[in-house]
Amino acid sequence: MRLAAGSAALLLAASAAAALLADHVVPLAVLTGVLLAVCLRAPARRARPYLVASAASALGVFLIWPLLQSTGIRVLWEGPVVPVVGLLDVTREELVLATVYSLRLAAVSLAFAAYALVLDHDRLVAAAGFARRSALAVALATRLVPTLERDAAGLADAVRGRGIAVEGVRGRALLLSPLVAGSLERAANLAEAMEARGYGRGGHSRAPGARWSGWDRAAVCAAVLLVVAGALWL
């Protein structure tokens, strides 16, 4: 099954909305599991930072939430009284709420991660009918971060290769100006290459997007159902 960029984006947005609307652990856990499986389709190296960030933030909510709330009567653990915060205790109700909130955060984070990892952004923005220049700006911005990352690593290696340590804020600040200069140089080269490839000559066309299949239509229906179910039953 392969979804068009538009229907896939709609389904992911609906998943995030349903996660925000849902209040029960089981549907949230299922939603989180499905979104995790989608993210795992991306190469592990790319997916890792997204998954780590999602897991860390969800875990943080799960650990901190019960300590900051005073809800419920079935106390599982009672700790000291801390100034400002008050009595530290953990109740069964607080644990359930913490699970709901952490799963909700994980599901929303994973929906964004799936958007970043598996969608064809070039076609999505083009298909959305925005101006072509905007589509290109988005595509180029998407590529900016990995390019800057590579350039920064290359600069650091080049300096360390001369026996100079690159440490601390001051050491890294030394690399900032050449990094910016290098980016500007790349931008000029890219502009030249784009002109040589006919960009801006007028009368452009657009490669047809993937024709919507039954799966795409089903995805749109599923997106609507997810939001409705999230609001009414989940």
Add this chain to the structure above:
Amino acid sequence: MALAALERVTYSYPGAGAPALREVSLELEQGEIVALLGPSGSGKSTLVRALAGLIPHFHGGRFAGRVAVAGLDSRTTRPAQLAGTVASVFQDPEDQVVLSVVRNEVAFGLENLGAAPAGIWARVEAALDAVGALHLAERRTAELSGGELQRVCLASALALEPELLLLDEPTSQLDPAGAEDFLSCVGRLGCAVVLSEHRTGRALSLADRVLFVEGGTLLCDAPLGEAVGWLAGHRPEYLPAEDDSSDRVGPSDLVCRLEAIGFSYRTDHAVLEDVGLEVGRGEVVVLEGPNGSGKTTLAKIATGLLRADSGSVELSGRAGYLSQDPGRYLIRERVIDETALAVGGDEDRARAALERVDLAWAADRHPRDLSSGERERLGLAAVSVAEPDLLVLDEPTRGVDPTRKAEIAAWLSDYAAEGRGVLVATHDRTFPADRRVTLGQEALVGV
């Protein structure tokens, strides 16, 4: 009628003292393959840009004469209007890629030209197939290696079905086998091709005709046989060199020993497994291998820039590392400051290092004002100024003309002869060395 013609073209970049092209006149015929040779900074890239119409439109400067391509005068036709008739592949593929998925990238030019939507994906697939990159169609461009990106850039140009294809150092990031495949694909195209290459053996094996440019002047414009005679008489260093397979096994006084090295960037794929390497004092060792075989990784491990997952690294003294494309990684405002960085600002030592690479004249210039070849030499001066015991260079001859390559090789040989070790990771089979080591996909396969 000729496909393209230059008539007495003279061109100077904005702010430049000397013209980059002087009174250049030539004609290109349909379907011919032309090798464009000459030293770094001789005007080859400028000539390519003039044929693409990028000069003077994109770069500005002073332009005299006339360039016509398929009857269109470049003074009155913008480069974007020439696109399609002309297609270009420039030196650095990373600076040409616009979109994030390969098939969209190849479709980009077709969309710009207003190609019929129904035929775009078929042309994209045909172009990717022609360069052996169909398997990359769904990959993200940010994840491709330099060699893969070069294929994608060529596919992007081929998809336009141009009458004139301009290639400026198109194989600079490919291993020898990849470069052969790439150029044999170029040879089958049927359109006119202008191929600017420093590795002249490949260009000459393919060309019908040769242009030799120096100091902005066209010194030779002749059919292949005649041009080879001219090169033999005037610029013999541009004729293909024999593979240097000299062997001198068994260095005695080691400066670096790597044993049973294992390394992986990801958990599921080992780049290096059980690899060993020795570099002795007084020798130049060339490290060869196909794209992705781990040459750069091993070179970085040898200098301590990467830590091996397993195995041992013994280094006697200090190591210096010159990365690929060092011209990108310059950090100071003046050439002399850049060079003196590794020796605590000692300008005398820095000037001596600049003298060795013939850049003393540029001491007070900004590094980014230098040409790409000059920046490469500046990188070499900046690393070697501290006289490390082990000097490691990653693709030091990329974009370097044969004359300069011979000078670098001679200089490295002298450097090693002073009791230091030199390790050169390169695709260049003709780079002179005391010993050659081939890194395969699995392990070190020969010495």
